[in-house]
Amino acid sequence: MDRRIASAALAAIILPLALAGCSSLTSSGDGGGGGDAADFPGSEPITMIVPFSAGGSSDLMVRGLVPFMEDELGTSIIVENTVGAGGQIGLTSLANATPDGHTIGLTNLPSALAYVNEDRGATYDQDSFEALATVNRFRGIVAASSTGPWTSIEQVVEAAQAAPGTITVGVDGLGGDDHIVVTAFEEAAGVDFTIVPFDDGSEKMTALIGNQIDLSFGSVPTFRAQIETGSVSALAALDAEPIVGLEDVPTTESLGYDAVWESYNVLSAPAGLDAGVRDTLEAAIEAASEAAMQDADFEAQMTNGGYEFGFQDSAWTNEKWTDLDALWRELVPLALAQQ
Amino acid sequence: MKGDVDVDILAQLLAGFQTVLTPVNLLFALAGCVMGMVVGILPGFGPPAAMALLLPVTFVVGPVPGIIMIAAILYGSMYGGTITAVLLNVPGEPSSVATTLEGYALAKQGRGGPALVIAAAGSFVGATVGIIGMVLFAPLATAVLGLGARDYFAIGVLGLSLVVGLSGRNVLKGLVCALIGLAIGLVGLDPVLGTPRFTGGMPELFDGIDLVAVVMGLFGLSEMLIGLEQRVSKGRLTKIGRIAPTREDWRRSVGPMARGSIIGFFVGLLPGSPGTAATFFSYALERRWSKGRQQFGRGAIEGVAGPETANNSLGIATMVPMFTLGIPSSVTMAIMMGAFIVHGLTPGPLLFRDHPDVAWAIIASLFVGNVILLILNVPLIRVWLYILKIPYAVLFGIVVGLMILGAFLVTGTALNILVLLVFGVFGYVLRKLDVPLAPIALTMVLGSILEENLVRALLLSDGDVTTLVGSPFSAILLTVAALALVGAPLLSMGAKRLERRRQRIVDMGGLPTGAVATLDAADLADADPSDRSSTDRPTPTASKGE
Numbered sequence: 022m023d024r025r026i027a028s029a030a031l032a033a034i035i036l037p038l039a040l041a042g043c044s045s046l047t048s049s050g051d052g053g054g055g056g057d058a059a060d061f062p063g064s065e066p067i068t069m070i071v072p073f074s075a076g077g078s079s080d081l082m083v084r085g086l087v088p089f090m091e092d093e094l095g096t097s098i099i100v101e102n103t104v105g106a107g108g109q110i111g112l113t114s115l116a117n118a119t120p121d122g123h124t125i126g127l128t129n130l131p132s133a134l135a136y137v138n139e140d141r142g143a144t145y146d147q148d149s150f151e152a153l154a155t156v157n158r159f160r161g162i163v164a165a166s167s168t169g170p171w172t173s174i175e176q177v178v179e180a181a182q183a184a185p186g187t188i189t190v191g192v193d194g195l196g197g198d199d200h201i202v203v204t205a206f207e208e209a210a211g212v213d214f215t216i217v218p219f220d221d222g223s224e225k226m227t228a229l230i231g232n233q234i235d236l237s238f239g240s241v242p243t244f245r246a247q248i249e250t251g252s253v254s255a256l257a258a259l260d261a262e263p264i265v266g267l268e269d270v271p272t273t274e275s276l277g278y279d280a281v282w283e284s285y286n287v288l289s290a291p292a293g294l295d296a297g298v299r300d301t302l303e304a305a306i307e308a309a310s311e312a313a314m315q316d317a318d319f320e321a322q323m324t325n326g327g328y329e330f331g332f333q334d335s336a337w338t339n340e341k342w343t344d345l346d347a348l349w350r351e352l353v354p355l356a357l358a359q360q
Numbered sequence: 361m362k363g364d365v366d367v368d369i370l371a372q373l374l375a376g377f378q379t380v381l382t383p384v385n386l387l388f389a390l391a392g393c394v395m396g397m398v399v400g401i402l403p404g405f406g407p408p409a410a411m412a413l414l415l416p417v418t419f420v421v422g423p424v425p426g427i428i429m430i431a432a433i434l435y436g437s438m439y440g441g442t443i444t445a446v447l448l449n450v451p452g453e454p455s456s457v458a459t460t461l462e463g464y465a466l467a468k469q470g471r472g473g474p475a476l477v478i479a480a481a482g483s484f485v486g487a488t489v490g491i492i493g494m495v496l497f498a499p500l501a502t503a504v505l506g507l508g509a510r511d512y513f514a515i516g517v518l519g520l521s522l523v524v525g526l527s528g529r530n531v532l533k534g535l536v537c538a539l540i541g542l543a544i545g546l547v548g549l550d551p552v553l554g555t556p557r558f559t560g561g562m563p564e565l566f567d568g569i570d571l572v573a574v575v576m577g578l579f580g581l582s583e584m585l586i587g588l589e590q591r592v593s594k595g596r597l598t599k600i601g602r603i604a605p606t607r608e609d610w611r612r613s614v615g616p617m618a619r620g621s622i623i624g625f626f627v628g629l630l631p632g633s634p635g636t637a638a639t640f641f642s643y644a645l646e647r648r649w650s651k652g653r654q655q656f657g658r659g660a661i662e663g664v665a666g667p668e669t670a671n672n673s674l675g676i677a678t679m680v681p682m683f684t685l686g687i688p689s690s691v692t693m694a695i696m697m698g699a700f701i702v703h704g705l706t707p708g709p710l711l712f713r714d715h716p717d718v719a720w721a722i723i724a725s726l727f728v729g730n731v732i733l734l735i736l737n738v739p740l741i742r743v744w745l746y747i748l749k750i751p752y753a754v755l756f757g758i759v760v761g762l763m764i765l766g767a768f769l770v771t772g773t774a775l776n777i778l779v780l781l782v783f784g785v786f787g788y789v790l791r792k793l794d795v796p797l798a799p800i801a802l803t804m805v806l807g808s809i810l811e812e813n814l815v816r817a818l819l820l821s822d823g824d825v826t827t828l829v830g831s832p833f834s835a836i837l838l839t840v841a842a843l844a845l846v847g848a849p850l851l852s853m854g855a856k857r858l859e860r861r862r863q864r865i866v867d868m869g870g871l872p873t874g875a876v877a878t879l880d881a882a883d884l885a886d887a888d889p890s891d892r893s894s895t896d897r898p899t900p901t902a903s904k905g906e
Contacts (some may be wrong), residue, residue, distance in 0.1 A: 075412030195554025231505035246686030
């Protein structure tokens with residue numbers, strides 16, 4: 022036992038040095054032998070582009086799932102974090118990769134929809150990708166500081182209707198997922214908040230706990246630590262049904278506001294993928310998801326991280342993508358016009 | 361009641377040490393320290409990449425050894441970052457820039473050894489003070505939550521006032537550089553509109569120009585180019601002198617270390633504050649107030665001791681918001697938090713309630729790891745000094761090659777290599793024009809903090825400008841900044857006059873002031889006369905340059 026740990030420690034010293042040397046060489050997995058669907062994937066490794074930084078919630082989920090996918094596909098999968106511009110860099114390189122199935126990636130919804138905002142000059146849209154599957158969902162809430170004046174969402178809405186612009190809401194990234202849901206809520210409740218932009222989620226959280234802002238919208242895991250310690254309280258679940266673990270929190274639907282937090286981890290390949298190869302990958306993801314759910318360690322990781330792990334096929338994913346795309350085309354201009 | 365709590369903390373801390381001092385945990389601490397030092401030494405290779413790479417290892421070995429290792433990478437890199445900064449004038453990240461200013465001047469005199477020893481000692485002191493502060497003053501993290509956008513704006517303005525102090529003799533050139541630094545910070549997404557600004561339509565620039573690449577180019581690559589040029593015209597620039605610092609060095613470093621560790625700790629406590637500015641705050645403070653201020657610009661040990669201590673104290677203090685509030689205030693902290701979460705541990709106060717063994721073991725490991733680093737570092741300094749003996753052509757190849765690879769790995773985009781090269785040439789030109797570069801590093805760090813917090817403060821106050829002085833904290837800091845700007849020239853004028861008067865007394869054979877006389881003797885004894893032309897006059901005056 023101790024010897025195993027000792028050798029892991031030794032590997033830990035040597036690995037990064039070796040990897041630092043190699044990672045620039047492995048960066049382009051495309052090109053070369055595509056072969057036909059029957060041979061896929063063969064022995065050639067598959068590159069998984071994760072457009073977010075290592076250690077983030079999406080990255081941890083993918084890295085947990087990858088070993089099971091490797092078992093199903095019989096080849097190795099290299100996770101590559103291509104970070105930048107809120108995912109746009111990684112999505113661009115995924116969209117431009119050779120569609121031979123050897124490059125796949127994470128196209129999270131709704132963050133991949135940033136292409137809707139024309140200012141960002143994205144060179145891809147839904148048609149640039151061949152969705153393979155959805156593997157996880159995050160639910161979201163509206164949160165306020167426990168030491169602040171707000172104890173219910175109705176109270177906030179009332180105050181905002183009485184004096185438009187006095188309620189401040191932090192967002193991490195203008196035009197990003199939380200900003201769009203805030204906009205949807207403003208439309209649904211007929212209120213006008215003052216949007217205060219932050220660089221990242223932790224700055225937004227600091228401002229919320231410190232009562233610098235009134236509200237923050239976000240996915241459940243990002244608030245978990247603070248809700249448990251009681252520094253933040255959930256005012257509403259941005260959902261149709263109560264959220265597991267937060268059953269006492271009223272849903273936006275029950276309150277009559279049409280604003281739902283929908284956020285998914287989606288796996289896609291570049292468009293133009295052979296249908297046979299797509300079916301192989303989709304089936305492998307489904308089988309891997311089932312195997313992963315049976316694994317106690319993986320299951321614990323999902324529960325601890327606040328994930329709602331579950332497989333949805335490509336047809337479901339495509340439909341969801343189309344719906345959200347339409348919703349965003351409606352809301353993004355509204356969100357940005359406010360600024 | 362209060363006593364009970366303290367005894368409890370002590371007992372838990374001791375239990376933590378017991379956990380850390382098992383072979384397995386010590387091995388992982390050592391592994392983290394070594395890796396941290398390696399990524400610290402290699403320019404452009406930062407701790408985030410190494411920490412992220414090793415995150416999967418924590419899945420296998422369990423939370424305690426895993427997180428001990430991940431944390432060790434972070435503070436280990438801070439020891440390593442000093443080496444190229446002092447010996448080659450090549451800072452690997454913005455926080456090492458302040459160290460190059462005096463550290464390289466010392467290395468040129470053959471005093472690189474003492475500078476590195478003092479830096480290692482300062483790093484140890486800073487980390488130790490940081491850990492003690494973390495144990496005793498963790499509740500302060502909650503207190504600083506009351507600080508809002510206007511307060512952070514005021515911190516940024518105070519940082520701007522340091523530009524004058526960093527500009528050396530030519531304040532005008534320094535101010536131009538400050539504007540260049542601010543201009544670099546403008547590239548990216550507009551914080552008010554969310555639209556791209558000065559990005560040329562390249563999404564790679566939406567997050568702003570990568571500061572690591574800018575610093576490596578501006579300071580490191582330009583220095584290597586200058587070295588290449590001088591190598592052709594002159595002989596060796598550097599020599600290996602004695603390694604142990606003199607008693608005088610130690611004596612002069614005590615004050616800067618004490619001040620640096622306090623500055624670093626408080627800046628680190630503030631989530632969203634410009635962490636790198638702590639090293640500049642410390643440098644500027646020592647340059648103005650320390651006893652050795654006359655020697656600044658010509659190799660003052662205070663200029664190494666202060667910033668290095670501040671940097672490590674800062675590194676530990678940035679962990680406080682995560683441990684107390686569950687808020688990761690930097691990229692590296694976000695990775696560490698990920699390591700906690702995959703094991704079902706929630707960083708924050710609940711960690712101390714539900715898993716006190718884990719929490720205290722990790723805090724204890726910080727101290728143990730820093731002892732390991734001190735033991736590792738001091739003997740290795742002799743080895744590092746031989747970097748200077750490497751033929752320059754080989755050294756140039758290795759260092760520039762590593763910088764290019766590092767720049768690519770930071771963001772994974774080739775554009776970053778271009779940024780490195782462009783700023784390398786730009787830095788070369790600025791060095792040729794005798795322009796002080798340090799203000800650029802300072803203001804490019806401060807730029808986005810200033811702008812974003814100004815925007816936030818005004819949004820929160822509905823556009824009322826008086827909000828900026830509306831909190832006692834911001835009002836005090838802005839006043840201090842104003843005084844520093846107006847007062848600095850007056851003070852330095854006064855100091856010069858005082859110095860001249862003292863000089864007259866010395867010349868007339870009157871009572872020499874002990875400190876000044878010994879300083880000079882030590883300086884002269886160690887200095888290599890061929891390196892500097894200005895040693896011909898033994899009298900230190902503020903106006904004398906390097």
